[in-house]
Amino acid sequence: WQDRLHLLDSVVSTQEEAKKLAEAGAPEGTAVRAEEQTGGRGRMGRKWHSPKGKGIWMSIVLRPDLPLALTPQLTLLAGVAVCTAIREVTGVPAGIKWPNDLLAGGRKICGILLESCLREGGLHYAIAGIGISANLTPEDYPDYLQEVGTSLLIEGGGIPVDREQLTRAVLAELEYLYCLYLDQGFQPVKELWESMSVTLGRQISFRTAQGRSEGKAVGLDENGGLQLQDEAGNITSILSGEIEMI
Ligand code: BTN
Numbered sequence: 001w002q003d004r005l006h007l008l009d010s011v012v013s014t015q016e017e018a019k020k021l022a023e024a025g026a027p028e029g030t031a032v033r034a035e036e037q038t039g040g041r042g043r044m045g046r047k048w049h050s051p052k053g054k055g056i057w058m059s060i061v062l063r064p065d066l067p068l069a070l071t072p073q074l075t076l077l078a079g080v081a082v083c084t085a086i087r088e089v090t091g092v093p094a095g096i097k098w099p100n101d102l103l104a105g106g107r108k109i110c111g112i113l114l115e116s117c118l119r120e121g122g123l124h125y126a127i128a129g130i131g132i133s134a135n136l137t138p139e140d141y142p143d144y145l146q147e148v149g150t151s152l153l154i155e156g157g158g159i160p161v162d163r164e165q166l167t168r169a170v171l172a173e174l175e176y177l178y179c180l181y182l183d184q185g186f187q188p189v190k191e192l193w194e195s196m197s198v199t200l201g202r203q204i205s206f207r208t209a210q211g212r213s214e215g216k217a218v219g220l221d222e223n224g225g226l227q228l229q230d231e232a233g234n235i236t237s238i239l240s241g242e243i244e245m246i
Contacts, residue, residue, distance in 0.1 A: 001029030012039040018059035033058040056132040072224035085169035095198035107150035134161040
């Protein structure tokens with residue numbers, strides 16, 4: 001997939017650029033990385049802070065033949081691929097918070113946004129958006145991110161990250177894991193995710209339509225949902241949303 005990477009300077013969001021390429025028939029593994037995003041998007045309608053030259057702001061086209069209900073598995077797969085690449089290239093001990101935030105030192109270093117495009121009720125293609133805060137310094141963060149965000153530079157003791165090397169490693173890991181997934185199903189990805197998780201074994205709080213609820217994170221179900229155990233020992237899964245570790 002390395003030779004399917006498009007490097008751009010400033011865009012609103014690489015998600016839109018990758019969508020345009022996908023609509024024009026670009027093959028799987030086609031990726032767009034930009035130096036800067038002026039309208040970077042996060043999950044749940046949030047903005048994604050994407051300053052120039054400081055991060056890896058990248059979107060990749062995937063075309064799996066999957067029922068829509070299984071797309072959360074792709075999100076987890078992308079988290080495993082990026083976590084592996086970060087650990088290999090930088091040595092920063094990143095971990096995954098369900099579903100796919102990468103944390104280091106308890107703060108966020110990477111976010112993943114998986115967007116699906118449907119056709120005739122099925123999945124036409126998916127765009128995996130990856131935002132890695134590589135070389136941001138504390139001054140690069142606006143006030144509202146100071147407490148929650150960190151970077152590989154900060155967590156790696158001030159050593160700047162070679163963004164080209166990390167980009168290549170992310171694409172290689174993603175291609176490898178994706179092919180493994182198409183060949184062997186979710187099980188190998190699930191095991192890797194569980195081994196990299198900072199969520200499992202922790203008490204979790206999350207919001208539902210009924211209000212806040214709590215449980216202990218005990219595993220992933222076969223769709224990629226997070227299994228929570230309540231005090232009575234009952235296990236339920238949550239499929240999407242935001243959790244807090246308490
Ligand atoms: C999140 O944690 O909320 C997900 C953040 C995803 C950010 C990436 S950066 C590349 C791609 N383009 C975007 O506009 N968003 C994703």
